[in-house]
Amino acid sequence: MTEPLSFELSRPAVDPPRLPDAEVDGPAPSDVLPHDALRAKPPGLPRLSEPEIMRHYSRMASLNYSISENFYPLGSCTMKYNPVVNEAAAALPGFADLHPYQDEETVQGALELMWRLERALCAIVGVDRVTLQPAAGAHGEWTALRMIRAYQHSKGEARSEVLVPDSAHGTNPASAALSGFQVLEVRSGGDGRISLADLESKLSPRTSALMLTNPNTLGLFEREILDIAELVHSTGAMLYYDGANLNAFMGICRPGDMGFDAVHMNLHKTFTTPHGGGGPGAGPVGVKAELVPFLPSPMVERTNGHLTLDHKRPQSIGRVRSFYGNFGMLVRAYTYILSMGGDGLSQASQDAVLSANYLRKQLEDDLEMPHDGPCMHEFVASAHGLTVHNGIRALDIAKALLDRNFYAPTVYFPLVVPEAIMVEPTETESKATLDSFATAVKDIVAEAATNPQGLHDQPKHTPVGRLDEVAAARRINAYLQGLSEDPVLRWKALPETVPEPAC
Amino acid sequence: MLEAIGVSSMSDLLVDIPQSLRLGSLQLPDGLSEFETMAEVSALADRNRVFPDRLTFRGGGVYRRFIPAAVAAVTSKPEFYTAYTPYQAEASQGTLQAIFEFQTLIAELTALDVANASLYDGATAVAEAAMMAFVQTGRNEVIVSGYVHPEYVQVLRVFGEGRGIKVRKGGQPNKKTAAVIFQQPDFLGLLVDARALTAEAHDAGALAIACVDPISLAVLAPPGEYGADIAVGEGQQLGLPPSFGGPHVGFIACQRELVRKLPGRLVGTAHDAAGRRGFVLALAAREQHIRREKATSNICTNHSLCALAAAVYLTYMGPYGLRHVAEVSFKRAHALAHRLAALPGWEMAFPERQFLNEFPIRVPRAPAVLRKLGRRGILGGLDVNRWFRELKGVVTFTCTEVNDARALDELLAALES
Numbered sequence: 001m002t003e004p005l006s007f008e009l010s011r012p013a014v015d016p017p018r019l020p021d022a023e024v025d026g027p028a029p030s031d032v033l034p035h036d037a038l039r040a041k042p043p044g045l046p047r048l049s050e051p052e053i054m055r056h057y058s059r060m061a062s063l064n065y066s067i068s069e070n071f072y073p074l075g076s077c078t079m080k081y082n083p084v085v086n087e088a089a090a091a092l093p094g095f096a097d098l099h100p101y102q103d104e105e106t107v108q109g110a111l112e113l114m115w116r117l118e119r120a121l122c123a124i125v126g127v128d129r130v131t132l133q134p135a136a137g138a139h140g141e142w143t144a145l146r147m148i149r150a151y152q153h154s155k156g157e158a159r160s161e162v163l164v165p166d167s168a169h170g171t172n173p174a175s176a177a178l179s180g181f182q183v184l185e186v187r188s189g190g191d192g193r194i195s196l197a198d199l200e201s202k203l204s205p206r207t208s209a210l211m212l213t214n215p216n217t218l219g220l221f222e223r224e225i226l227d228i229a230e231l232v233h234s235t236g237a238m239l240y241y242d243g244a245n246l247n248a249f250m251g252i253c254r255p256g257d258m259g260f261d262a263v264h265m266n267l268h269k270t271f272t273t274p275h276g277g278g279g280p281g282a283g284p285v286g287v288k289a290e291l292v293p294f295l296p297s298p299m300v301e302r303t304n305g306h307l308t309l310d311h312k313r314p315q316s317i318g319r320v321r322s323f324y325g326n327f328g329m330l331v332r333a334y335t336y337i338l339s340m341g342g343d344g345l346s347q348a349s350q351d352a353v354l355s356a357n358y359l360r361k362q363l364e365d366d367l368e369m370p371h372d373g374p375c376m377h378e379f380v381a382s383a384h385g386l387t388v389h390n391g392i393r394a395l396d397i398a399k400a401l402l403d404r405n406f407y408a409p410t411v412y413f414p415l416v417v418p419e420a421i422m423v424e425p426t427e428t429e430s431k432a433t434l435d436s437f438a439t440a441v442k443d444i445v446a447e448a449a450t451n452p453q454g455l456h457d458q459p460k461h462t463p464v465g466r467l468d469e470v471a472a473a474r475r476i477n478a479y480l481q482g483l484s485e486d487p488v489l490r491w492k493a494l495p496e497t498v499p500e501p502a503c
Numbered sequence: 504m505l506e507a508i509g510v511s512s513m514s515d516l517l518v519d520i521p522q523s524l525r526l527g528s529l530q531l532p533d534g535l536s537e538f539e540t541m542a543e544v545s546a547l548a549d550r551n552r553v554f555p556d557r558l559t560f561r562g563g564g565v566y567r568r569f570i571p572a573a574v575a576a577v578t579s580k581p582e583f584y585t586a587y588t589p590y591q592a593e594a595s596q597g598t599l600q601a602i603f604e605f606q607t608l609i610a611e612l613t614a615l616d617v618a619n620a621s622l623y624d625g626a627t628a629v630a631e632a633a634m635m636a637f638v639q640t641g642r643n644e645v646i647v648s649g650y651v652h653p654e655y656v657q658v659l660r661v662f663g664e665g666r667g668i669k670v671r672k673g674g675q676p677n678k679k680t681a682a683v684i685f686q687q688p689d690f691l692g693l694l695v696d697a698r699a700l701t702a703e704a705h706d707a708g709a710l711a712i713a714c715v716d717p718i719s720l721a722v723l724a725p726p727g728e729y730g731a732d733i734a735v736g737e738g739q740q741l742g743l744p745p746s747f748g749g750p751h752v753g754f755i756a757c758q759r760e761l762v763r764k765l766p767g768r769l770v771g772t773a774h775d776a777a778g779r780r781g782f783v784l785a786l787a788a789r790e791q792h793i794r795r796e797k798a799t800s801n802i803c804t805n806h807s808l809c810a811l812a813a814a815v816y817l818t819y820m821g822p823y824g825l826r827h828v829a830e831v832s833f834k835r836a837h838a839l840a841h842r843l844a845a846l847p848g849w850e851m852a853f854p855e856r857q858f859l860n861e862f863p864i865r866v867p868r869a870p871a872v873l874r875k876l877g878r879r880g881i882l883g884g885l886d887v888n889r890w891f892r893e894l895k896g897v898v899t900f901t902c903t904e905v906n907d908a909r910a911l912d913e914l915l916a917a918l919e920s
Binding site: 002003005006007014016017019020021022023024025026027028029032033034036037038039040042043044045046047048050053054056057058060061062063064065066067068069072074077079082085087088089090092093094095096097098099100101102103106107108109110112113120123124135136137138139141142145146170171173174175176177178179180183220221223225226249250251252253254257258268274275276277278279280281282296317318319320321322323324325326327328329331334335337338339340341342343344345346350353354355357358361362374376398399402407408410431459462463464465466467468469471472473475476479480482487488489490491492 | 504505507508509510513515516517518519520521523524525526528529530531532533534535536537540541543544545546547548549550551552553554556559561563564565567569571573576577579580581582583584585586587588589590591592593594595596597598600601602603604606607608610611612614616617618620621623624625626627634652654655657658660661662664665666667694697698720721722723724725728737744745746747748749750752759762763768769770771772773774775776777779780781782783785786796797798800801802803804805806807808809811814815817818819820821822823824825826827828829830831833834835836837838841857859877882885904907908911
């Protein structure tokens with residue numbers, strides 16, 4: 001099933017919606033503005049009635065898969081249930097209708113919420129202060145590296161290299177490069193954990209920071225984290241924590257105690273703000289005392305119960321986003337923390353670890369588990385054996401799961417595992433869901449032996465089958481090279497046919 | 504479940520964590536019921552003062568506009584708001600098609616070839632555009648021309664520092680200049696000569712980056728028409744509430760030659776074996792998860808749900824509804840400017856310049872006047888002196904379709920009292 005584009009449904013006969021009239025005497029733009037400042041013809045927006053719009057988008061919604069309907073075992077993405085109370089809180093007019101440039105006296109509740117959220121995040125990850133400004137995880141990573149660089153500059157150090165494990169998220173090296181650093185890769189050892197020997201060989205007086213996530217992207221806790229921290233700190237470098245995997249250990253341990261100097265958090269993962277089909281999220285960054293002067297401006301300060309926005313921060317790296325970050329997402333995350341409490345958050349992480357280990361156990365006879373357990377909140381399996389014996393790849397398993405009403409796990413990441421299948425069940429799934437997912441994987445593995453071609457042809461029950469991305473890329477290239485006028489990346493009206501003049 | 508795993512307790516699963524790191528508990532209060540949670544959050548919301556739409560005359564990058572009920576009815580569908588980034592295209596056609604429509608809508612509005620799936624906000628959109636110009640031209644200076652939103656410039660500076668890009672305020676572009684960035688209308692609401700600025704940039708071999716108000720494009724010449732290479736902007740006005748500054752949505756569109764340098768996600772059409780059209784993430788090879796440290800940008804999350812809101816808004820308005828909204832705002836702002844400028848001691852700050860629906864006016868004892876309006880339940884204009892020392896006593900007022908004629912009368916009555 002597919003749905004036409006709004007542009008294809010557009011009908012010129014549709015009148016514009018009824019809107020307020022000006023009711024005042026004033027000129028129209030064309031009365032006063034120079035002709036060449038005006039738009040010659042109206043923009044090509046579609047023209048649909050409200051019922052057509054509602055049906056169009058409702059049909060599109062039905063083509064989506066979402067956490068509100070089903071299991072989403074996407075490794076590294078922490079697709080847990082998004083409590084609906086979060087949405088109710090963010091929609092309160094006292095939050096949604098606030099202008100960012102209102103006087104501080106009139107937004108004390110909003111600032112208090114930001115202050116309390118900051119204190120809660122500090123307690124959860126073990127840092128001194130948190131900026132709530134970054135809009136996403138990658139934005140937070142980059143913000144943290146800017147702070148580390150500013151701090152080292154203030155000490156007269158020009159450190160130019162950032163170390164990143166080979167199992168790291170792709171955003172890590174990208175954020176480091178955009179902050180002006182050279183990126184060096186640190187190898188994982190056979191046990192899936194960072195190789196201390198390789199780390200030692202890469203550390204130098206040029207090293208600015210090591211970016212690490214713990215548990216790492218294989219779902220394994222870096223047992224030697226305290227030694228790693230000591231090694232990094234002994235060269236004068238800093239330790240940065242990628243908070244993508246924070247859901248593994250709330251109330252169990254804290255990055256701050258492990259020796260991390262800067263920590264980013266994804267509120268859209270651990271703290272249940274919805275993913276929205278790819279954002280908006282929020283990526284606050286927490287830091288230890290020595291980095292506090294470098295936090296982005298403004299920071300919320302609280303004196304005798306009175307809240308202010310402090311813009312006078314001479315050592316601050318500056319501003320990384322307009323206003324104060326994705327405030328609506330901060331409301332949702334605070335609501336979640338309030339309802340869960342310290343006890344609930346600790347339980348959530350323990351349940352997440354339990355679910356991952358349970359599911360790993362259910363699947364260990366069907367897929368290879370390249371590293372020994374126990375795992376933390378996620379695990380990485382490999383379809384390498386199936387690829388060799390049956391020609392079935394991780395992608396085939398992913399697509400076959402779609403036909404069994406499950407979203408696919410993350411595949412081909414981390415890069416250090418061939419045919420990787422990364423599964424993160426989260427704490428909000430029941431044992432029954434985990435069991436039915438395991439059954440689906442077993443069913444697919446069985447089919448791989450008996451009918452591999454059948455698997456290559458899946459999914460069959462989704463709105464469209466496998467889409468030919470290679471052909472799409474070829475068409476885009478042709479457009480970019482000027483060999484075609486079909487942009488592929490947008491809808492374009494067919495050229496109007498000029499009617500033949502009547503003779 | 505522990506038994507199935509083959510361990511006897513939860514601690515057996517946490518053996519890899521050094522004992523010295525184990526926490527007893529979190530230093531946070533215990534959880535609350537939903538009723539108590541909402542009571543506590545509502546108490547915080549109640550400590551904020553909300554000014555009615557119609558009595559809000561403050562803009563500065565965030566505006567009160569009429570938001571059709573259809574917008575929230577669509578964005579609050581769990582199938583949209585609880586979906587992940589559309590990695591598995593076959594199970595994400597709703598989100599992918601919405602993004603594709605958003606890309607097309609932005610391309611149509613800006614009259615440029617291609618737009619991306621969205622960015623965080625207007626400020627980061629300006630910074631990302633500057634990065635594109637830096638990569639495209641190999642030059643390391645960008646010029647910010649005129650009154651560009653001061654927070655956008657602050658963000659641009661921080662982004663620039665990471666890449667070794669200098670940000671210069673004003674001046675003529677030269678052979679070191681990667682781009683000239685201007686805002687149309689500018690931060691004060693005034694129109695700039697976008698054609699001349701674009702031509703100047705091109706004469707120096709630099710790109711022209713136009714930061715535009717999307718609703719203004721219903722009446723103003725679009726960037727593609729005057730030859731700008733990249734258009735960026737903030738999409739908050741397209742169906743999103745102010746929310747104390749976010750989340751909103753940044754947009755970016757460019758000419759065909761620059762598409763490979765675009766940051767963030769792009770959705771394109773593709774077909775399945777049965778020939779059905781679908782939508783996929785395209786040109787992913789530019790992105791961080793493939794290119795890692797060689798990526799154009801580190802952006803991963805975009806603001807899809809806000810882009811969906813903008814798509815519904817623009818589709819609801821259509822070309823003539825959007826023009827109507829822009830024209831009503833224009834008329835009301837001009838009527839208001841006329842009346843305010845007639846108040847004793849008030850005068851237009853730049854009387855020779857044209858504006859759309861936001862304008863700067865010199866106000867005697869501006870801070871006291873704005874406080875007085877506040878006491879009367881009116882969110883008066885924005886005192887821009889906090890960013891621009893030379894603009895002492897200058898306040899920008901904004902009018903949109905939500906500020907009805909009576910609201911204008913109430914504002915004047917409050918000022919005259």
